């Protein structure tokens with residue numbers, strides 16, 4: 437039997453592109469989404485036919501943290517890798533007034549994802565193999581006034597993945613952090629994105645697959661975002677707070 441990859445947030449455009457990419461390279465897939473059975477049925481049938489790979493659907497709401505262990509250990513054969521694509525931009529204005537929206541952003545991007553990855557990490561460490569990919573964001577590299585609540589949750593995820601990478605490295609388990617800049621997806625469809633800084637989900641999936649095979653630690657999609665965020669991080673707070681209105 438072939439090795440499989442578990443994709444959390446498989447209904448997202450990036451999740452679907454990753455599913456196609458890993459299937460193209462011979463992996464079986466376990467696709468998880470909140471309503472996997474209905475939402476992903478047609479996508480999975482199409483993928484099975486095109487790739488001749490085994491594609492299994494599983495439902496998971498990442499916020500149901502008590503269900504994580506049961507979900508993971510009921511998968512049968514454990515996956516060779518886990519990719520978490522789950523994310524929630526939310527409404528910052530609402531979140532700054534309503535703790536429920538604040539908590540939903542924080543939990544969806546960080547707390548619940550980290551709880552799930554704790555389960556995976558312990559299993560992979562025991563088995564001394566596997567890879568974990570977390571989709572974070574350039575928004576986590578510096579808090580900006582327009583999306584600092586989402587950004588803070590992604591910063592927490594990036595810090596978590598960095599520590600997890602160091603913990604699992606001696607056990608032969610690889611952890612990769614992905615920081616997309618702009619990707620043309622459902623999440624960003626209402627925003628006018630500059631083409632030169634914007635990737636398609638397919639570009640993102642190709643870059644992620646290639647980087648994972650090379651055991652990269654942190655990647656930016658597109659690569660030029662590394663330079664941009666390096667410069668943005670260097671701007672002194674005094675200037676950033678007064679002039680950087682983005």
Ligand SMILES: NC(=O)c1ccc[n+]([C@@H]2O[C@H](COP(=O)([O-])OP(=O)(O)OC[C@H]3O[C@@H](n4cnc5c(N)ncnc54)[C@H](OP(=O)(O)O)[C@@H]3O)[C@@H](O)[C@H]2O)c1
Nearest residue numbers: 445447448449450497498521522523573616618619621623
């Ligand atoms: N697009 C960009 O420009 C961009 C930039 C930087 C980082 N990212 C990150 O890239 C990842 C994919 O984003 P995307 O652009 O493809 O947006 P998206 O389509 O909104 O994807 C987000 C995914 O998260 C899932 N999700 C949200 N809450 C969940 C929950 N409680 N339980 C399980 N799944 C949940 C959504 O599930 P449903 O399908 O059920 O709603 C959706 O599949 C996210 O982590 C995002 O933060 C995107």
